[in-house]
Ligand code: HEC
């Protein structure tokens with residue numbers, strides 16, 4: 001009897017030791033953009049996080065959870081307050097709705113799967129992850145990013161093929177996306193496009209124009225620009241998603257925001273072109289395109 005009692009005491013001491021790192025929120029918080037997070041929501045967010053997210057994103061939100069080892073795309077480190085897939089220009093803070101979209105849809109081709117959470121649960125866990133980077137999020141004075149506004153698609157389905165043609169020109173001769181990603185036209189077409197757009201024939205071709213170029217990130221690891229006909233595009237499945245992503249860029253990575261760098265019409269055009277490339281995945285047309293380029 002006594003022994004069992006001692007054991008019980010022992011257990012409770014152990015449990016309180018383990019639990020001493022736990023902090024319960026005793027006060028409400030106000031985050032960027034004046035988002036008000038009651039303490040009850042923060043505590044609820046913490047328990048959702050502990051149950052569903054901690055294995056990857058880590059006890060301290062630093063992305064070093066037990067299940068993070070060996071993941072090709074590492075879980076986000078929330079302590080930096082830097083996010084890739086906000087619907088705001090890179091470097092600016094995403095809105096709660098941007099996080100909800102990621103939670104609902106997941107990030108394609110990564111360990112970040114879609115979650116079946118209620119709106120209240122999403123609100124709670126999103127407020128909780130902000131507490132990992134208080135210097136970035138906490139305070140009434142903190143500003144959220146400027147939400148990307150979706151303009152009317154000047155092409156639309158009726159002018160799909162002219163959108164793709166213009167997008168191909170923007171990609172290879174206006175924005176030079178191939179400087180990080182890769183080119184999807186042969187030397188002759190590349191030269192013709194550049195003659196049409198820039199008035200210059202290309203004779204000196206970049207030997208790496210068909211290679212994907214690894215890029216640095218703010219988290220210290222490298223990131224690979226996707227090959228659109230092969231890899232997953234993480235945050236976009238539609239032309240409109242791509243339009244938003246191109247305007248926003250990918251935060252913390254080399255992928256810039258194209259807003260105000262190229263015209264709005266050209267952002268739409270290149271969004272159509274990238275969607276066209278994505279749709280070639282696993283089709284004979286992809287092979288035909290790759291064969292025609294290598295000639
Ligand atoms: C199995 C591992 C895993 C679990 C579990 C997981 N995530 Fe993730 N999460 C990831 C990975 C990997 C990324 C990074 C994807 C990338 O960089 O493309 C990520 C990224 C994110 C991002 C960053 C999005 C951005 O724009 O930068 C948020 C927010 C996020 N996760 C929230 C959550 C929440 C909330 C939960 C729990 C409900 C959760 N994650 C559970 C693996 C996981």
Ligand code: HEC
Nearest residue numbers: 175177180215223224225226233234235236250253254255
């Ligand atoms: C300076 C290098 C650089 C340039 C130039 C560049 N990108 Fe990227 N891009 C990247 C990197 C790096 C990533 C991967 C980011 C990550 O880690 O998820 C990326 C990712 C993307 C994605 C995928 C987003 C997602 O949701 O997964 C799309 C689409 C994209 N780029 C389109 C373009 C287009 C179109 C252009 C030209 C208008 C372009 N990029 C120019 C570096 C670049």
